[in-house]
Amino acid sequence: MREVVLLLDLKFVRENPAAVRRAMELKKETGDLDGLLKLDQQRRDLLKEVEELKQTRNRVSKEIGKQGADSDAAQQKKEEMRVVSTKIKEFDDQLRQIDISMEHLLLSLPNIPDEVVPIGTDEEDNIEVRAWGDKPQFDFEPRAHWDVGENLQILDFPRAGKVTGSRFVVYFGAGARLERALISFMLDLHTKEHGYYEVFPPFLVNSASMTGTGQLPKFAEDAFKIEGADLYLVPTAEVPVTNLHRDEILEADQLPLYYAAYTACFRAEAGAHGRDTRGLIRQHQFNKVELVKFVLPEQSDQELEKLTRDAEKVLQLLKLPYRVMLMCSGDLGFAPAKKYDLEVWLPSADTYREISSCSNFTDFQARRAGIRYRPQQGKKAQFVHTLNGSGVAVGRTVAAILENYQQEDGSVIIPEVLRPYFNGLEKITVPENVR
RNA sequence: GGAGAGAUGGCCGAGUCCGGUCGAAGGCGCACGACUCGAAAUCGUGUGUGCCGCAAGGCACCGUGGGUUCGAAUCCCACUCUCUCCGCCA
Numbered sequence: 001m002r003e004v005v006l007l008l009d010l011k012f013v014r015e016n017p018a019a020v021r022r023a024m025e026l027k028k029e030t031g032d033l034d035g036l037l038k039l040d041q042q043r044r045d046l047l048k049e050v051e052e053l054k055q056t057r058n059r060v061s062k063e064i065g066k067q068g069a070d071s072d073a074a075q076q077k078k079e080e081m082r083v084v085s086t087k088i089k090e091f092d093d094q095l096r097q098i099d100i101s102m103e104h105l106l107l108s109l110p111n112i113p114d115e116v117v118p119i120g121t122d123e124e125d126n127i128e129v130r131a132w133g134d135k136p137q138f139d140f141e142p143r144a145h146w147d148v149g150e151n152l153q154i155l156d157f158p159r160a161g162k163v164t165g166s167r168f169v170v171y172f173g174a175g176a177r178l179e180r181a182l183i184s185f186m187l188d189l190h191t192k193e194h195g196y197y198e199v200f201p202p203f204l205v206n207s208a209s210m211t212g213t214g215q216l217p218k219f220a221e222d223a224f225k226i227e228g229a230d231l232y233l234v235p236t237a238e239v240p241v242t243n244l245h246r247d248e249i250l251e252a253d254q255l256p257l258y259y260a261a262y263t264a265c266f267r268a269e270a271g272a273h274g275r276d277t278r279g280l281i282r283q284h285q286f287n288k289v290e291l292v293k294f295v296l297p298e299q300s301d302q303e304l305e306k307l308t309r310d311a312e313k314v315l316q317l318l319k320l321p322y323r324v325m326l327m328c329s330g331d332l333g334f335a336p337a338k339k340y341d342l343e344v345w346l347p348s349a350d351t352y353r354e355i356s357s358c359s360n361f362t363d364f365q366a367r368r369a370g371i372r373y374r375p376q377q378g379k380k381a382q383f384v385h386t387l388n389g390s391g392v393a394v395g396r397t398v399a400a401i402l403e404n405y406q407q408e409d410g411s412v413i414i415p416e417v418l419r420p421y422f423n424g425l426e427k428i429t430v431p432e433n434v435r
Numbered sequence: 436g437g438a439g440a441g442a443u444g445g446c447c448g449a450g451u452c453c454g455g456u457c458g459a460a461g462g463c464g465c466a467c468g469a470c471u472c473g474a475a476a477u478c479g480u481g482u483g484u485g486c487c488g489c490a491a492g493g494c495a496c497c498g499u500g501g502g503u504u505c506g507a508a509u510c511c512c513a514c515u516c517u518c519u520c521c522g523c524c525a
Contacts, residue, residue: 044488047486048488050494051494051495055494061455064455065454065455074505080505085506249484
């Protein structure tokens, strides 16, 4: 039996309750830490008793075997062991209940924020680390990307609504091409220039995978679940890719592992009613190229910096202005220890919008998913550190391109680096019938 | 969907009919040591994971979950996955 509870490293919580408590405060998370510690004590007491009983049973059963099971003495012992076994069963049942309760409590404890994370309550307290690019100057009023896209007849929201529902979109023609070009461009960049290994994972995952990366049990309502099956639509490629190595012990010299994966992503967007109702910003289904790393603990800090730079490179090559934000404790989220958001410039809204999120999960996901490495032959396996980042969200990139590259006549210049994916086409122009 | 076979340690693979001496033979791989100028070959030793415990030590794990039994890798039930053949299918 896989001891899920124990892989979460109860020891850490037991020995550092103050750190866990502070993390919960900083992240505004609620969890029953005291209840957990109490259960832990109960469990250990109970474990001691039941293991003694089991020792007795094992010993006596062996004796019965040796002296012959039909002897009188054996009959006597059998009688005694029947009682012992009943008791063991009772204790084991109690233990199982405690384990289940503890697992629930443990799974709802957030990761500990890195010490450099600024203390804060919401996005107002995030810190701008750097900004890149010059915002485009327009001598006309820049239009929102949905207007640009619909005018070009490359985005169709009404038809998506008919076919599926709200928060879906249909791409046509050059729009569909643009989406596909971006996916290819991003994958090519990360695999050829940044050393990532391409993966194409399933778009459906089981609950163990969702738990491993931290989507479950806390955020069940954010996911689309397949009715009648233990399957979820992936909210991000992070889930299938990180879980590739679930319950594995990697060799130290395999690390670091870099993966780049394209998947569609599916999010219920529960609690986002009325937000970003127009356009590509908040869809139930969107495409994303995700970067995932498995690294040595002592290297995760610098690996996050590299990962972030790798994601930034996409925007730099596309010449899209952006800024990098360091998330404050209150905006950090449940699983990361440290997180940078990349925010791209959207002229029509006169603001930056998140287009990538790069996180260091330290050993948080590794504990939940049982991902370890062996530092040295014969040494005890340790938890790896996992990181991931969008490299980057494709739908939002389309939005940014449509807005930043729009021309007064409604056409949109295709960023130079994408033109090889368009047979050299330089511009998406308004169809005749619209003009 | 139908018929059959299988799931054992890093890998291969015995053990399962006839329950106890099986945390599990043997081999490969790996580590250390010997031999060697060095290496290969050879020989020797070691080599799963987790939990409880200051320690000695103990407990659990042979796909998963239940059951029978004093005792289960071995018997029974359910489930999952893999493989082969047939059917169907992008």
